Amino acid sequence: MRDKDFGPPCARMTFAWGNTTDILFPGWPGAAPRMYAAALGAVFCAAALVEWCNHGRPAQLARSSSGAALSSGLVHAARVGLSYVLMLAVMSFDVGVLIAAVLGHAVGFLAFGCAGFRSLEPWSTEMKTDVGSMGC
Incomplete structure (x- = not known):
């Protein structure tokens, strides 16, 4: 049983290239190439933001231990979401x-998680994250 509000089922279940696909929401980004490029930019930025959440130090901004725990919990929830x-x-x-x-994750890792782009040494204990020791 199918409700009319949801539209037809997805017709494509294999990888394809084109600007006529729906990403996350029906009708988004639409058929305009500019909107498709904007959607790809949003995906790229979201992937880079996930890497910042993986390797960044947002909890150090909080002054108290309870503030750091709350900050870490919120960043974890944002990363998972x-x-x-x-x-x-x-x-x-x-x-x-x-x-x-993939490019967003790669650029985010290079910017936030790679020791070659920061002043930390690759063997430093400050490089450890919950995703493992993936230093460059």
Whole structure:
């Protein structure tokens, strides 16, 4: 039984390239190439933000230990939520979305998690995160 409000089922279950795919919401980004490029930019930025949440130090901004715990919990929730949204975006089976997500993760890792781009040494204990020791 299918409700008319949800529209037809997804016709494509294989990877394809094109600007006519729906990403996350029906009708988004639409058929305009500019909107498709904006959607890819949003996916790229979301993936880079996930890497910032993985490797950044937002909890150090809080003064008290309870503030640091709350900050860490909120960043963890944001990271998990963004990761699920990115997974759903990639499940649109659009090659452009997949490339934007992978490039966003790569650039985010280089910017926030790679010791070569920061003053930390690769063997420093400050590089450890909950995702493992993935220093460059």
